[in-house]
Amino acid sequence: MKQVSTLPAPHVGETGSTTASTADDVVAVPLRHPWRWIVAGALALGFVALFSSLWTNPNIDHATISSYVFHPRILSGIGLTLVVTVVSMLVSTVLGVLLAVMRLSKNPVMNAFAWFYVWVFRGTPLLIQIVFWGYLGLLYSQISLGIPFTDFTVFSVDTNTLVPAFTAGLLAMTLNQAAYSAEIIRGGLVSVDAGQQEAAASLGMSPAYTLFRVVLPQAMRVITPPMGNETISMLKNTSLLSVIAVLELYTVATQISSQNLRQVELLVVVSCWYLFLTSVLSVPQYYLERHYGRGSARQPGPTPLGRLMSSFRKGKQPESKGPVND
Amino acid sequence: MTDALATHRTRPAAATASPLLVASNVRKQYGSVEVLKGISLTVNAGEVMCLLGPSGSGKSTFLRCINHLERIDGGRISVAGELIGYAQRQDRVFEMNPREVARQRRSIGMVFQRFNLFPHMSALENIWAAPVGVKKVPKQQALKRGMELLDRVGLAHLAKAYPAQLSGGQQQRVAIARALAMDPQLLLFDEPTSALDPELVGDVLDVMRTLAADGMTMIVVTHEIGFARSAADNVVFMDGGVVVESGVPAAVFDNPQHPRTTAFLNSVM
Ligand SMILES: Nc1ncnc2c1ncn2[C@@H]1O[C@H](COP(=O)(O)OP(=O)(O)OP(=O)(O)O)[C@@H](O)[C@H]1O
Ligand SMILES: [Mg+2]
Numbered sequence: 001m002k003q004v005s006t007l008p009a010p011h012v013g014e015t016g017s018t019t020a021s022t023a024d025d026v027v028a029v030p031l032r033h034p035w036r037w038i039v040a041g042a043l044a045l046g047f048v049a050l051f052s053s054l055w056t057n058p059n060i061d062h063a064t065i066s067s068y069v070f071h072p073r074i075l076s077g078i079g080l081t082l083v084v085t086v087v088s089m090l091v092s093t094v095l096g097v098l099l100a101v102m103r104l105s106k107n108p109v110m111n112a113f114a115w116f117y118v119w120v121f122r123g124t125p126l127l128i129q130i131v132f133w134g135y136l137g138l139l140y141s142q143i144s145l146g147i148p149f150t151d152f153t154v155f156s157v158d159t160n161t162l163v164p165a166f167t168a169g170l171l172a173m174t175l176n177q178a179a180y181s182a183e184i185i186r187g188g189l190v191s192v193d194a195g196q197q198e199a200a201a202s203l204g205m206s207p208a209y210t211l212f213r214v215v216l217p218q219a220m221r222v223i224t225p226p227m228g229n230e231t232i233s234m235l236k237n238t239s240l241l242s243v244i245a246v247l248e249l250y251t252v253a254t255q256i257s258s259q260n261l262r263q264v265e266l267l268v269v270v271s272c273w274y275l276f277l278t279s280v281l282s283v284p285q286y287y288l289e290r291h292y293g294r295g296s297a298r299q300p301g302p303t304p305l306g307r308l309m310s311s312f313r314k315g316k317q318p319e320s321k322g323p324v325n326d
Numbered sequence: 327m328t329d330a331l332a333t334h335r336t337r338p339a340a341a342t343a344s345p346l347l348v349a350s351n352v353r354k355q356y357g358s359v360e361v362l363k364g365i366s367l368t369v370n371a372g373e374v375m376c377l378l379g380p381s382g383s384g385k386s387t388f389l390r391c392i393n394h395l396e397r398i399d400g401g402r403i404s405v406a407g408e409l410i411g412y413a414q415r416q417d418r419v420f421e422m423n424p425r426e427v428a429r430q431r432r433s434i435g436m437v438f439q440r441f442n443l444f445p446h447m448s449a450l451e452n453i454w455a456a457p458v459g460v461k462k463v464p465k466q467q468a469l470k471r472g473m474e475l476l477d478r479v480g481l482a483h484l485a486k487a488y489p490a491q492l493s494g495g496q497q498q499r500v501a502i503a504r505a506l507a508m509d510p511q512l513l514l515f516d517e518p519t520s521a522l523d524p525e526l527v528g529d530v531l532d533v534m535r536t537l538a539a540d541g542m543t544m545i546v547v548t549h550e551i552g553f554a555r556s557a558a559d560n561v562v563f564m565d566g567g568v569v570v571e572s573g574v575p576a577a578v579f580d581n582p583q584h585p586r587t588t589a590f591l592n593s594v595m
Contacts, residue, residue, distance in 0.1 A: 199442035199501075202393055203456035203508055204432030207424050213459055217446045295446045295488035 064265040068256065069272070077252030078273060080166075084248060085235045085281075088173040093227070095174070096181030101211065103186055114182065121179035127240055129176050133168040134244030169238075169246040177234060184226045188219030220292040228285035232278045249273060346371040346406055346512060346543050347392065353400035354387055361387050363567040364401065369512075369545060369560075374538045376554035376575075377547045379564035380590055385547045388564070389514050392545070393434040394427050405434060406511055432460060435505030439517040441497040443489040449476065449500045450485040453507045461508065468507070475503035479533050495526030499533055506537075513537070515546040531557075549594050555579060563587045 054060065068074055102114035121129070136159055146153030192215050200210040239250035250270055257266040347369040354362040361384045369375045377385050390396045392403055394411040403410045411427055412419045422430075443452050453475055454468035463471075476482045479499035489497050498518055505513060515534070519527040531553050538544060538557045548554060554561055555575045562572040563584070571584045582588045 193442075195438060195440055195442040196444065198395055199436075199438065199444070200456075201395060201428070202431055202434070202436035202514075203504070204428050204430075204460045205456060206428045206460075209459055213455065214444055218444075292446070295448075295490055 059264070060268070061262065061265055064260070064262045065268055068266060068269045071256075073252050073256060074249065074269065074273070077247060077249035078277070080246065081235065081238050081248040081250075082277070084170055084173060084238045084241065084246070085231070088170060088177055089231050089234055092174045092177035092181050093185075095178035096185045097216070099178060099182035100186035100189055103182065104189060118179045118182055121176050122183075126172070126176050126237060127243065130169065130172040130240055131243055133172040134165060136168060165241075165244050165246050168244060169241040169248075173234065173238065173241075177230065180230060181227065184230070185219070185223055188221075188223035189215055191222045192218045217292065220288070221296060224285060224288045224292060228282060228288075231281055231285070235277055235281060236274060343370040345369070346373075347403070347545070349388075349392070349401070349403045351401035352388065352391060352398050352403060354384075354391060354396060354398050361567050362391070362398075365564075365567075365569055366401075367562060367569060367572065369543060371511075371543055372541045373559040374542075374544045374546065374557055375560045375562060376558040377545060377562050377564060378549070378551075378554065378590070379570075380593075383564045384567045385564055386516050389436075389516050389545065389547055392512075392514060393431050393436055395436075405430075428460075432508055433511045435508060435510035435513045437498070437501050437505055437513065437515045437518050439521050441489070441494070441501045441521070443497055443501055443504070445489050448486050448488055449481065449492065452489070452500055453504045456504070457507050471507060472503075475506055476500070478506075478536075479503050480529070493526060494522045495529045498522065498530045502530070502533055502537075511543060513542055513544045515544065515548070517547050517549070519548065519550060551579065551591070551595055563590065565590070 055062075099114045099117060102110040103118075105111060140159055142156050143159050144153045144156035146156075196214055196218065197210055200214045205213065238246075238248050241248050242251040242254060245251060253266040253270045257263045345368045347367075349368075350366045352362055352365040353360065365384075365388055367375070377388070379385050387396060391398050392405070392410065397411060402412075408430065409419070410430060411422055413422055413426070414420075443449075444455065447455060450469070450472050453472040454463075454465065457463040457468045457471070458465050473482060473485060476485055479502060481496055481499055481503075484492060484496060484500075489500070492500065502518075518534070519530050522530065527550070531550060534544070534546070534553070535557050546554075546558070558575050560572060561575050561578045563570050563578060563582075563586075565586050571578060571582060571587045578587065579591065582591060
């Protein structure tokens with residue numbers, strides 16, 4: 001067909017097509033922000049004072065801190081902390097999607113199961129769940145596969161062999177996180193306009209294909225920021241696994257300090273590492289947000305560094321103007 | 327329904343009228359409110375039917391029943407001889423599972439009042455997503471077809487744009503191209519121009535006229551009397567969940583038989 005009549009040829013408009021300064025232009029002195037500088041200065045001074053008082057404190061042995069920051073045992077603890085965090089987050093996200101979909105389904109059995117799961121795992125303290133999985137051997141000394149209420153068994157193993165402390169910790173973190181993630185993901189799915197599912201259905205997409213191709217990618221915009229929070233919580237909560245002696249960062253640190261009695265120094269080491277790791281983990285979140293935000297804004301926003309710089313810059317906006325023709 | 331002596335039609339009238347959509351005594355209720363009270367109508371292959379009626383008369387509901395976005399509570403709807411949403415074996419009727427319904431919907435395209443483009447996909451991806459994902463068309467082929475369709479609706483230069491970067495009229499034309507990409511036998515339009523600024527309505531209607539001239543079978547819910555007059559083979563006027571009047575555009579618009587039709591036409595013209 002020939003008809004393209006209404007598409008205006010680009011840049012033929014008579015209005016606003018020039019930026020050349022004319023007599024009508026307002027030449028403004030950009031707004032200044034003196035208070036930003038004053039508050040920033042005061043805060044900087046406060047932090048310097050705090051850190052110097054810690055640094056010069058005679059009760060803190062800096063040599064211990066620096067000798068343990070890259071100690072092999074600490075590093076292996078970090079490794080385990082990261083493994084638990086990453087594996088638990090990934091598996092719990094998959095479980096969370098499953099639970100969220102079950103919760104939203106019209107099937108009353110699935111719906112009730114998902115509700116019950118979230119009720120149990122969100123309603124009891126994480127610490128108690130960790131201890132529970134750690135002490136599973138006390139509850140069931142043997143785990144066997146067979147037909148219930150008969151003597152027929154396929155195999156049977158000692159619980160403590162099948163579920164060592166590390167596996168118990170992984171289970172506890174994953175199952176608990178799945179309950180929280182399920183609610184976040186459900187919120188995200190519900191936030192997607194119902195018209196999207198109708199459009200997908202009218203194109204012959206199956207419910208599962210619609211979920212993965214149409215609904216979830218849009219829900220990710222809503223899901224990603226709280227899931228970033230959850231990841232950071234997860235990283236810090238792995239320290240609770242010390243109660244069942246999983247050799248993650250905090251457990252290792254307490255073991256070391258119980259030998260050399262340098263509790264404060266090791267806490268400083270551990271805190272610095274947690275701070276570093278949580279900072280690193282916010283980077284992928286930022287890029288996930290940018291990725292799933294595509295199409296929602298007319299232009300991608302500035303990077304964090306650019307934003308920080310521009311907030312101090314006076315008046316001038318970071319966005320560049322498009323090409324202008326006369 | 328008699329075929330028109332419609333001189334305004336640019337395409338040849340179907341020589342042998344073969345019914346594509348047959349709805350008989352379709353009933354639908356929400357709770358205790360009956361919204362469709364027995365709708366019976368036929369649309370022949372290659373014909374354009376315009377559905378008119380006041381707000382709340384059940385036009386959208388009927389359209390959504392045709393591709394089983396709503397399940398009907400009585401009567402039957404068949405497209406190309408196939409019962410929609412149900413399978414008949416011997417003399418018993420079974421409800422279809424979602425996969426079978428999805429298969430049926432592939433040949434029935436729908437264009438929505440609020441466009442419902444996928445906002446996270448570019449215009450082009452909106453078009454190729456379903457053919458590739460649902461019909462397993464090779465991606466290269468689907469991309470090529472997508473560009474052709476965009477060209478057909480006059481938007482080839484905006485293939486990479488996201489829906490948020492397009493005007494309403496452009497979005498609706500992409501939505502039409504998206505529906506066409508599945509090669510539907512039947513296209514349903516639910517007030518495709520009601521959400522558009524007046525100056526953008528013409529483009530969308532022009533695309534629809536071209537489709538009609540090319541022989542696409544379409545059911546169009548619209549308040550655009552001018553479009554119905556020039557593009558429709560048949561006009562159906564609905565009110566209160568029943569068909570009040572139907573016939574060729576000239577008859578219904580120039581010589582309405584029912585007072586409710588007259589009142590409605592006076593209110594929109
Ligand atoms: N999901 C629903 N639940 C309950 N009632 C509904 C639902 N959808 C539609 N209805 C009712 O069904 C009736 C018909 O609605 P429908 O949307 O089909 O009307 P319409 O003819 O398309 O009107 P409009 O021109 O305003 O779009 C209305 O009274 C509406 O309130
Ligand atoms: Mg409607």
